[in-house]
Amino acid sequence: METRPYFILGDLLANAVVGGVIGGLAAAVFGPGWNMLLAMAVGMALGMALALPAAFGFVALFGAMEVMLPVMTTGMVAGMVVAMAAAERAIPLGAGALLGVETGIGVLIAVYLANALIKRRAPKWTS
Numbered sequence: 210m211e212t213r214p215y216f217i218l219g220d221l222l223a224n225a226v227v228g229g230v231i232g233g234l235a236a237a238v239f240g241p242g243w244n245m246l247l248a249m250a251v252g253m254a255l256g257m258a259l260a261l262p263a264a265f266g267f268v269a270l271f272g273a274m275e276v277m278l279p280v281m282t283t284g285m286v287a288g289m290v291v292a293m294a295a296a297e298r299a300i301p302l303g304a305g306a307l308l309g310v311e312t313g314i315g316v317l318i319a320v321y322l323a324n325a326l327i328k329r330r331a332p333k334w335t336s
Contacts, residue, residue: 219271232309256288
């Protein structure tokens, strides 16, 4: 993962925007009438499908490999979380978007931590 501030802020912005958009959409689509398991599955698929085109706007600015993994994971997780929460109780659009932003930031932190752990455990190649 990148350590320069421009790219870290870009990752943060990309995940917050995608999480917010997908969270707001999931809050609008799903409601208490949905089965929670079905809402989770459909929300996950909807989030993944929408995260891909949303990520393309950020790819040109921040690089494909740095943006795609966390943004696609954010789309999937935000769709699942907000859809399941909306299936439990009605969630206003703004609250769904805020939950999506929070989920996106949480996913980004998890991805950065996982990357640091993997890099630390990887064997050191010597020439």
